[in-house]
Amino acid sequence: MADIPSTARVVVIGGGAVGVSSLYHLAKAGWTDCVLLEKNELTSGSTWHAAGNVPTFSTSWSLMNMQRYSTELYRGLAQEVDYPMNYHVTGSLRLGHSKERMREFLRARGMGRYQGMDIEVVGPDEIKSRYPFIETHDLQGALHDPSDGDIDPAQLTQALAKGARDMGAKIVRFCPVTAARRENGEWVLTTPHGEIRCEYVVNAAGxxxxxxxxxxxxxxxxxxxxxxxxxxxxxxxxxxxxxxxGHKLPLLRDVDTSWYLRQEKNGMNLGPYEKNCRAHWATPDDPMPEDFSFQLYPDDLERLEWHLKDATERVPILGTAGLSKMINGPIPYAPDGNPLIGPMPGVPNAFEACVFTFGIAQAGGAGKVLAEWVTEGRTEWDMWSCDPRRFTAFAADHDYCVAKGMEVYGNEYAIHFPHHAWPAGRNRKFSPIHDRIAALGAQFDAYNGWERATWYAAPGDDTSEASTQTFNRAGPWEKRIREECLAVRDAAGVLDLPGFSRFRLEGPGAREWLSSMITGVVPKPGRIGLGYFADEGGRIVTEMSIMALKEDFFFLITAAAAELHDFEWLQKNLPQASGISLRNVTDDFSCQILSGPKSRAILAEITDADLTQSWLSHQSVQIAGRWCQLVRVSFAGELGWEIHTKIEDTATIFDAVWQAGQKHGLKPFGMFALDSLRLEKGYRAWKQELSTDYTVLQGGLERFVKWDKPAFRGKAALEQEKQRDETKRFVTLVVEAGECDAPYMSTLWHNGKVVGETLSGGFGNRVDKSIALGMIRADLAVAGTRIEVEIFGESCPAIVQEDKPLWDPLNERLRS
Structure with missing residues (x-):
């Protein structure tokens, strides 16, 4: 009989590397009254058969942070907890066959150096000197990561378990959780050995x-x-x-042919990621067994024959060795391949630390992040890339998850290009006018499941998937994006924007509560304004547009991807029994953006609304006999309106706008053009410039802080920050870029020192300049300062701009 305590502060469910790391880090944070429940033995899931590779490479800033932390933790863990552990830091070579792959490596090198890692890009001769058994005739180079290596997954898990136990945490094996209920603000978990009450629960069940x-x-x-x-x-x-x-070979990854090869004692371990992959337990005819602990699937070597042949041609000595053993085990995949770490959507005091495809490499960092979520309610690094709330209801569909998981697996090492749209699992949510804009040439990508037009192709344009596999600005889209931007500048453009997240807030006290939640001013009825929500540290949680209909009646509008994140932020901070009502009405409405100097003339033909109302106003009007909310704002930075409609009225209103606009030069535009237009205005984007990696003041948003109003969330931290010297500051940069604009997290240099990072980059078609928005050392955030932007390894000169938009700096066109 398992000895299960009756209470705990936190219960972690699942005893793999991630679950045990979560327990270890909770205990390390001082929360020692924590219990881990494992249905079998520790490591009995994916951990026991994991290969144990520990890379730091990623082109995601947060994942790189997490993996870097893991390597740092593992180096000293055996000594810290007094448990023997085989951890081989061999370094790795990631092979590059193409120009674009080498660009990806150069970007990763820049990110890694910023994080203090000695990552380098090497040529074929140096590859051969580090790995003498390799054929290099068709290679352009490789990325060398000296911190890469491999670890024994079972020893790692047991070391973390020992460390957690030594600090007072408990682990109960052979104790599955069979039921859960909410009772008096606590979780009550049922097991075969009794019930356990806890304040928080963590799903780490792999x-x-x-x-x-x-x-x-x-x-x-x-x-x-x-x-x-x-x-x-x-x-x-x-x-x-x-x-x-006197040492092992570096771990070898041929990412362009999709396999890794690692020295295992004096043999080798080959791990392919094949496109002809297989999902398990994916249909009702193939259910997950009640228990699959320490079990494997039957060998399926035929699927790997191409990769085996390719690997033996690359490393010929591999072909001289006999096969010793096949390992074929289950690995979980989320639809985007990233893990789930953070609050369990819609469930109070519950968290997830699960669905890790690279659980051994990420376990250390994941435990740190999870413990921060639970004990502090926030994490050191912005972890949106792993936040469970990034997936909304549509992603619960199992067929969707299977399609996306297989796509991610088959493209595990693929390059993620800025203009490429992954094809699997698409067409989940459509705009009411999807067919209309498709007929106009729209090319689509999914935004929180919503199909949105990214650009509009003309007859004869290359719209193949292959055409998008480049980091270059140039492509079939370049001319079309420019045409779209200039139509918005000179005449008018319309952008279909389904999926805005929209929340209805009303009731006595709603205004006062909202004022306590944002740093600035709540708009008066008939007005709309931006509200910035800070956490207790003054960091940027989110931005919402606040549309005031009455004194205590608001619509809060935010990014499509932010739906669950922002709704939960509001919901968890809403006072209990306050009488304030908060509803998610995202699925009831759609939106079109009409922007450009001719937009007023177009609307004048189809509505009797007062089109002289000022910027940041809104009004309920009729178009083609249907209601809509006409909002005088424009993310494109021109005279314009957002037209908010009920789903069932959207097509009728769009048809009226489109027909009236033809004689005024109205053109459709897409998300790529909108991004270009907003960069010229210095407008921030959610989870790029607007993230918890930065405070409201660092983000250059002080004009949205009303210092003299009563306390608001984050005020004390922001006041303290204001008294200190600033460390970082938001800037707009004009860049002398080459073929490529600055991608996210390009390193900024000044006099040979790293001084900041870009958060967005692109080409401004109205100003004819390459633009980057970024964060820079505060003393350099002065107009005219010359710096360098590292773009795929190339040092590109850039100049810090004045603290005003590059386009229409006085907002005269917006206000016209």
Missing amino acids: YRAQEVGRLFGRTVPMMVMSHQYILFEEIPELAAWSKEA
């Missing part, structure tokens, strides 16, 4: 996370892939080389 999620009324968006790797017998040449060199 590939069984969906099963555990159901206990809490949550459908975890995930699926399970079959991943194989092959162990080879000893190779005499390798044994002799290792003995003479």
Whole structure:
């Protein structure tokens, strides 16, 4: 009989590397009254059969942070907890066959150097000197990461478990959780050995996370892939080389042909990510077994034959070795391949730390992040890339999860290009006018499941998927984006924008409460304004447009992807029994942006609304006999309106706008053009410039801070920050870029020192300049300062601009 305590502050469900790391980090944070429940033995899920690779490489800033932390933790863990552990820091070589792959490596090098890692890009000769058994004739180079390596997953888990126990945390094995209920503000978890009450619960159940999620009324968006790797017998040449060199070969990844090859003692371990991959437990005819602990799937070597042949051609000594063993086990995948770490959507005091495809490499960082979420309610790094709330209701569909999981697996090492749209799992949510804009040439991508036009192709334009596989600004879209931007500048453009997240807030005290939540002023009835929500540290949680209809009646509008994140932020801070009502009405409305100097003339033909009302006003009007809310704002930075409609009226109103606009030069424009237009105005984007990595003041948003109003969330921290010297400051840069504009997290340099990072980059078609928005050391945030932007390894001169928009700096066109 398992010895289960009756109460705990936190219960972690799942005893793999991530679950145990979560327990370890909770205890390290001083929360020692924590219990981990594991249905079998520790490591019995994906951990026991994991290959144990520990890379730091990522082109995601937050994932790189998390993996870097893991390597730092693992280096000293054995000594810290007094537990023996095999951790080999061998370094790695990531091979590049193409110009675009080498650009990706150069970008990762810049990010890694910023984080203090000695990542370097090397040529074919140096590849050969580090890995003498390799054929390099068709390679352009490689990324060398000296911190890469491999670790024994079971030893890592047991070391973390020992560390957690030594600090007072408890681990109970062979104790599955079979039910959960909410009672008196606590969770009561049922197990075969009794009940346990807790304040917080963490789902760290790995590939069984969906099963555990159901206990809490949550459908975890995930699926399970079959991943194989092959162990080879000893190779005499390798044994002799290792003995003479005194170390193992670097871990080799041929990312363009999708496999890794690692020295395993004096043999090798080959792990492919094949496109002809297989999902498991994906249909009602193939249910997940009640228990799959320490089990594997049958070998399926035929799927790997192409990769085996490619690897032996790249490293010929591999072809001399016999196969020793096949490992074919389950690995969970979320629809985008990133893990789920953070609040469980819609469930109080519940968190997720699950669905890790690279759980060993990320376990250390994941435990840190999870513990911060639970104990502090916020994380050191903005972790939106892993936040469970990034997936809304549509992603709960299992067919969608399977399609996306298989796509991610088959493209595990693929480059993510800025103009490329991944094709699987598409067409989940359509605008009411989807067919109309498709007929106009719209090319689509998914935004929180909503199909939105990114650009409009003309007959004869290359719209193939292959055409998008470049980092270059140039492409079939370049001319079209420019045409769209100039139509907005010179005449008018209309952009279909379904999926805005929209919340209805009303009731006595709503205005006063909202004022306490934002840094600035709540607009008066008939007006709309931006509200910035800060956490207790003054960091930017989110931005919402606040549309005031009455004194205590508002619509709060935010990014499509922010739907669950922002709704929960409001919901959890709403006073209990306050009489204030908060409803998510996202699915009831749609929106079109009409922007440009001719937009007033177009509207004048189809509505009797007062079109002389000032910027930042709104009014209820009729167009084509249908109601809509006409809002005098424009993210495009021109005279314009947002037209908010009920779903059922959207097509009728669009048709009226489109027909009236033809004689005025109205053209459709897409999300790529909108991004270009907003960069010229210095407008911030959610989870790029607007993230918890920066405070409201660092973000250059002090004009939205009303210092003399009563206390608001984050005020004390912002006041303290204002008394200190600023460390970072938001700036707009004009860049002498080459073929490529600055991607997210390009490093900024000044006099040979790293001084900041870009957050957005693109080409401004109205100003004919490459633009970057970024954060820079505060003393350099002075107009005219010359710096360098590292764009795919190239040092590009840039100049800090004045603190005003590059286009229409006095907002005269907006206000006209």
